[in-house]
Amino acid sequence: MDKDLAKVIKFLKENDKVTAVLSLPLHLMDSIAYHCREKVLWGAHSDNFRDIEPLFPVYRQPLEFFVSTYNLSHIVVDTDYVSPELLHLSPNNRVFSAGHYQIYELGENERKLT
Numbered sequence: 001m002d003k004d005l006a007k008v009i010k011f012l013k014e015n016d017k018v019t020a021v022l023s024l025p026l027h028l029m030d031s032i033a034y035h036c037r038e039k040v041l042w043g044a045h046s047d048n049f050r051d052i053e054p055l056f057p058v059y060r061q062p063l064e065f066f067v068s069t070y071n072l073s074h075i076v077v078d079t080d081y082v083s084p085e086l087l088h089l090s091p092n093n094r095v096f097s098a099g100h101y102q103i104y105e106l107g108e109n110e111r112k113l114t
Helices: 003-014 028-036 063-069
Strands: 020-024 074-078 094-098 101-105
Touching: 003 028, 003 074, 003 094, 003 101, 020 028, 028 074
Parallel strands: 020 074
Antiparallel strands: 074 101, 094 101
16 A cells, blocks of 8 residues: 555544545555445445446446435545546545545535435
């Protein structure tokens, strides 16, 4: 794990508002789940892939669907992977940055988009 991702993990672990997290790209979710012990939108380790079909291997639903359906509190974005602007994430909702990682906190309005 690089030092910037370690800072992201530390922020998530220490933030009481974190309840459910999505990361882009998805492979960051394993580290977040393991180190933070928070709910993440990811995983088919003991079941099948049907539960994650809407987002794996490609997104089949808009981001708003996942935010509202799973009541996500935060999104971790690797800006080397995707631009927050393409995701329509407001800079006003960015609560943390470390290197090319950014964390966005989603308020009640964002969670009820669909």
